[in-house]
Amino acid sequence: MKTVIKNIKSLVQVEDKARKFVRGKEMSEVKTIDNAFLLIEDDKIADFGTMDNCPNADKEVDAKDRMVLPTFCDSHTHLVYAGSREIEYIDKIKGLSYEEIAQRGGGIINSALRLQQTSEEELYEDAMQRLNTIIKYGTGAVEIKSGYGFTTEAELKMLRVIRKLKENSSLTIKANFLGAHGVPLEYKNNVDAFVDKIVEEMIPKVADEGLADFIDVFCDRGFFTVEQTDRMLNEGVKRGLKPKIHANELGASGGIQVGVKYNALSVDHLEYTGEEEIQCLLNSNTMPTILPGAAFFLNMPYAPARKMIEAGLPIAMASDFNPGSSPSGNMQLVLTFACVNYRLLPQEAINATTINTAYAMDVVDSLGSICKGKKANFFITTKIPTLEYLPYSYGENKVYKTFLNGKEVVF
Numbered sequence: 001m002k003t004v005i006k007n008i009k010s011l012v013q014v015e016d017k018a019r020k021f022v023r024g025k026e027m028s029e030v031k032t033i034d035n036a037f038l039l040i041e042d043d044k045i046a047d048f049g050t051m052d053n054c055p056n057a058d059k060e061v062d063a064k065d066r067m068v069l070p071t072f073c074d075s076h077t078h079l080v081y082a083g084s085r086e087i088e089y090i091d092k093i094k095g096l097s098y099e100e101i102a103q104r105g106g107g108i109i110n111s112a113l114r115l116q117q118t119s120e121e122e123l124y125e126d127a128m129q130r131l132n133t134i135i136k137y138g139t140g141a142v143e144i145k146s147g148y149g150f151t152t153e154a155e156l157k158m159l160r161v162i163r164k165l166k167e168n169s170s171l172t173i174k175a176n177f178l179g180a181h182g183v184p185l186e187y188k189n190n191v192d193a194f195v196d197k198i199v200e201e202m203i204p205k206v207a208d209e210g211l212a213d214f215i216d217v218f219c220d221r222g223f224f225t226v227e228q229t230d231r232m233l234n235e236g237v238k239r240g241l242k243p244k245i246h247a248n249e250l251g252a253s254g255g256i257q258v259g260v261k262y263n264a265l266s267v268d269h270l271e272y273t274g275e276e277e278i279q280c281l282l283n284s285n286t287m288p289t290i291l292p293g294a295a296f297f298l299n300m301p302y303a304p305a306r307k308m309i310e311a312g313l314p315i316a317m318a319s320d321f322n323p324g325s326s327p328s329g330n331m332q333l334v335l336t337f338a339c340v341n342y343r344l345l346p347q348e349a350i351n352a353t354t355i356n357t358a359y360a361m362d363v364v365d366s367l368g369s370i371c372k373g374k375k376a377n378f379f380i381t382t383k384i385p386t387l388e389y390l391p392y393s394y395g396e397n398k399v400y401k402t403f404l405n406g407k408e409v410v411f
């Protein structure tokens, strides 16, 4: 079955040869073809070019002068969760910090208690709703973390929900085991004992059941130390899980270095990134990933994205969709935050949310750009005047239709 999308005003983020990611100066280039067609065969991109070479197909879709972009890859979310945390949001407005809320038993601990009491079915239904919403905003692939379980049983429950989402959603989904997301109250004075439990009990079970692609640790001040992170990543890697970690959100935690040591796919957050961390990342295959929604929502310092790009690094940007620090999975807002708060050019922001996040979630061979042979995941925009209009016009949905696996997603 062949489908052709014709009369595309601009076909954006095209590649003749698939790249792994883009870094430094390359980040400001996004290749586009004006007055274009896009040919899909089954679920794959078969061809593209200018309208003078537009082929025949079984089905035609007239883009009527709208733009086409590859769908966003959202490489960092916690979108399986129970309830919401708007009451803590009020505490934050009144002046309490994220860490203070966590120390009072709020934050991640609050979400964990609620999740333990919520059934697998309810978690699945709520998460599926969230997935459908992000598809409407142009996301085509998403990584989802566990980490609101705290007990082995509840962590496995979360990961089974993610497995069911993988089976039933048209999104490409990767599962990340984040057993070390917070410290349960009963382990408050003996965090090492909780780490023992993760290493000896949780990781083996998760790996045996094949429930996760990745392993994650919140390596930061007040959460898990570099030594504890080292132990957990070591065990995870032995059992075939690829590392991706939370690092340097609350302080210069050493998280970036330990992530690079384990050849992590990505290190995420990075508000506290200095020269030493930049040098370490430059000698690595690890994708520095910034989460603009979390820094915005928690009113935190912004990661030095410009400095990192100017040093020659690649940058990825993801939503961090979660009930505490970023209750939105809208990647179009991430584009706007990227430009306003991190001074990225619109083209840099597009690279940061497509090809570079595809690398950060290990799907760049099949997603992240418009390239022959890649999966046909793309969206048609509303009628927008320029590409720059995407981050400029914030708060309104500029996605007209989303296609996943070669088919329009209809709700």
Ligand code: NIG
Residues within 6 Å of the ligand: 078, 107, 108, 111, 218, 246, 249, 294, 320, 322, 323, 324, 325, 326
């Ligand atoms: O990525 N930093 C750690 N974890 C999440 C927050 C999760 C929560 O507050 O529920 C984050 O921001």
Ligand code: FE
Residues within 6 Å of the ligand: 076, 077, 078, 246, 320, 322
């Ligand atoms: Fe996170």
